[in-house]
Amino acid sequence: MSYRIRPDKAFDNEVQAAAAQQLNRVIAALTDRPEGLHEAVHTARKHIKRVRALYRLIAWRAPEFQQQENDRLREMARTLSSVRDATALIEASHYLHETATSEDEAQALARVIDVLTVRRDRLSQEETDLEEKAENAIATCRKALEALKAASFGSGRRQTARIFQNSWRKTGRKATKALSECHAEAHTDQFHELRKRSQDCWMHHALLRDIWPAAMHAKQLEAKALVDVLGRYLDLSILSEVTDREPHLFNGSDDRARLLEAIISRQQSARQEALTKARWIFADEPNREARTIKRLWLEAGD
Structure with missing residues (x-):
């Protein structure tokens, strides 16, 4: 199953x-x-x-x-x-290291990975x-x-179709609102909300993929890619916060400054990529898409 x-x-x-x-x-x-x-x-x-x-x-x-x-x-x-959150920061630093723009930056970020790994292990022991x-x-x-x-x-077939229609419309409206707020403000809370709604989009398309396999699967993959980009953006935000909150981790070295520069650069790219993907994924008007889901469910059961 x-x-x-x-x-x-x-x-x-x-x-x-x-x-x-x-x-x-x-x-x-x-x-x-x-x-x-x-x-x-x-x-x-x-x-x-x-x-x-x-x-x-x-x-x-x-x-x-x-x-x-x-x-x-x-x-x-x-x-x-x-x-797990501490491990996610290590994964984010690995991404920064893999996309380093110079040898000096790569060396600094390699040391950051070591620092964050020690931090994770310490938290794990605690x-x-x-x-x-x-x-x-x-x-x-x-x-x-x-x-x-x-x-x-x-519930009957028509009632079930209405359940999906209502849920789809609600998720679509929340996603549209979150996307609009992400364009207006670059606050982490708005991007976190957009990621949650994107996860719903991804998983709901997986759950109902049998009603139109090719199209639902394609949308599912696009939504999953959006979730991953937003996750990277948010992990980098948390990494920046930890860097500010725990500067002692870097023992006064230049690694912290290089890390912050890398975070700002990659976050800008991730933000733009996420907004571009989200505009496409949530392009359909929520009421119209919800009616389509209802119709597809009813037709698939005939």
């Missing part, structure tokens, strides 16, 4: 199976840990995002369930975030309750599975 809702199957069963698959993958990742606990946490957080996106898609059918489970899973994901957090996350997922089994999403 893949991450999708098929139009020729019972809606209740499809939602139950798709959500349960992701929750069970969280449990498996945190239990088996083939690449270690930190990588398991990263994997678990990705699957949690998919469940939350699915529940947002069906929120019009089960608003109380969606709110309850979104809160449950969001809080659980937050408990697992600290070391987070002595990560094992407990992982066990609590597993227990939370089991509670989420029980809540899922007790929930009912059954």
